[in-house]
Amino acid sequence: MAYHHFVLPFSIGMAALFAILMVKFTIWIVKLESVDKRLIRKNLFSVKTLDAMGEVFMESLLHRKIFRKNPMLGYMHMSLAFGWFLLILFGNFQAQFYTRTMLHPPYFPIFFNFFVTTSEEYLFKASFEFLMDLFLLIVLTGLFIAISKRFYSRIVGLKKTTKLKFFDKLALTSLWFIFPLRLLAESFTSGLYNNGDFLTGSLGSFFARHLMVEKLALPAWWGYSLALGFFFVALPYSRYMHIPAEVLLIFLRKYGVRTRREFTSYSDIEVRSCSRCGICIDACQINNALGINNIQSVYFLRSIRERSVGDEKLFTCMLCGRCENICPVGIQLSDLRMTQRNKNGVQNTSTYDFLVPPKYKVADVLYFAGCMTHLTPAIKKSMLKIFDIAGVNYYFMDSDKEACCGRPLIQSGHYENAAKLMEYNKKLIRQSKAKVLVTSCPICYKTFKEDYKLNIHVMHHTEYILKLVEVGILLLEKGDSKVVYHDPCELGRGLGIYEEPRILLNKVARLLHPDEERENAFCCGGSLGSFNLSTQQRNIIRDDALAKLMKPNPDKLITACPLCKKTFSKGTKVQVLDIAELVAASVIVPEAKKALDMQKHETVLVE
Amino acid sequence: MKDFGFTITKDRQIDYDQHDHRLLQFVLENEPSFQACISCGGCTATCSAGNLIDFNIRKLNMLLRRGETEGLEKEINKCMLCGKCMLVCPRGINTRNVILKIKEAIQKFR
């Protein structure tokens, strides 16, 4: 049996790593909520497991998402992860072909070139030797980028990388040493026995000519083994824990587990899965426009791990979702923030008993303008005009004295208070017997759609208007104004409504395109998600976003959110309109056609 | 006592030495913009809660400054955090954070 003392650091480290990971994973899984456990049990033996394996391959090994965002950074992650994986995989194949058995100690493939130095033939020997050198080279190039990134992060296009702790340093240093030491060890041995392929072979003969390779080989193997051992032991306590955590996360996510209102064991796995890639820092306008760079998600997650979440990290964020959208690990960053706001949230003692039993009217369609729309009356007037022209049997649910939808309270972590408002609104919705609820404000829309659990259609007015146009109830006239559309955070990233407003705008105007739109759109800066930003700071964010939106030089800036409209109109001379206003101004009302429509809409609107 | 058909008004004199200013201090430290309130009433005019019941950020400001903090909890609980006041305030006061901070202070110094 091939054995040498130097394999001990590796073997011990490996065993320790497995033991620690087993314990950690077990604790995580045991601590999961019972609903989540049920989800796992239900889906474990389904195609979802295969799906998850595929995703682990694509994300944890190939790092496809990082690739898309930044090819250089993607290559770095891929070459390290996938290259190393291939080294292990093919190393094992090589060992199996050599020994012609499945049974060899785990260290044998790792130190194969130390133990097998004779020119004894085995199947695919030459190919294996070539491939192993190639994979090593790939890993080394990735490592080279990683080391350069530490010293000069611009190379990979990131403005900031994150700071390190003791175990991070230990793991990082040993990681840096693993592959160069492997290269040296294999080269020295190759030089000694005059074998090896293009990399280790040529380096080996070079070393053999200039150095005492017979004295250097064994220390190099010791070093290699030690570096591996240290890395394995440090891994569970370092940032590299994100690698195993992400694998578990991918499986659980595929089974349908999510972070909900409370911070659960699953949330903890999410927090640990952050690779600290820093991509979220670059996406955040609070960093880009304000230069504040300590509240972004990567720092926020760290503060959860260190149990030092402060108000600043919690309440400055606008919950715009830009970081969540771009995070390659797919962590529910906004929801995680809300769980923490909840924990730190103060008082849920509001009764709102001043809300009188709701008045209601039976109608087909309910219209909920929302608090913000009451501040921008042109929007609600346009909607009422559209309802009237289309002859809809609607009831304006919050025309006068009504309750807020509750979303701002949810965002602040006052869930129980929000529930009281929701209960009030729900009652009203139920009593009206409406089949469709149309809202003008994406903030309300999101909460009606996701939190209220209504059994009627909830639509934002962009969707609803488009429907009216599609079935021919509304006729639109195409104008020649040039417009740019701003995607409101809650409507776009929040609910994925990107197409409807664009289809509508193409019918009434000439739609121009700014550089950042759809899921990359900026936040207007008015977000109710932030509680800490001052008006001055908000204005800077707004102006920054405006400058980018106005690049195509539009006549009008169109949005689909009263808050965005209000915010933007304070910062530009260009006319800012809600999509409903533009549509209402472009409707053609052919009198003759009206009667016909009256019959048509009955069937459509109620569907 | 015999009912003469009128009541005696309670003493309204404010003794500043007796009053608790920790609340005011806490709020101003954490949301300094509230210093700039000019009691214009813009927030009150637009307030969603104020539309339904007597509720008024200016009054909160006054109560805080006078140190009359007993009724504050009941008052503050009426706000729905909808954010309209923030958008109309001519002094750019971060009113919602003022509300949150008052809530926090009440809990802290209760």
Ligand code: SF4
């Ligand atoms: S939160 Fe996501 S984007 Fe930000 S550092 Fe972590 S993994 Fe990267």
Ligand code: SF4
């Ligand atoms: S949600 Fe928006 S504001 Fe908050 S950290 Fe992410 S990018 Fe920044």
Ligand code: SF4
């Ligand atoms: S609108 Fe602003 S300045 Fe006016 S009373 Fe309200 S908080 Fe004070």
Ligand code: SF4
């Ligand atoms: S946030 Fe509160 S105080 Fe301000 S308008 Fe809304 S309900 Fe009124």
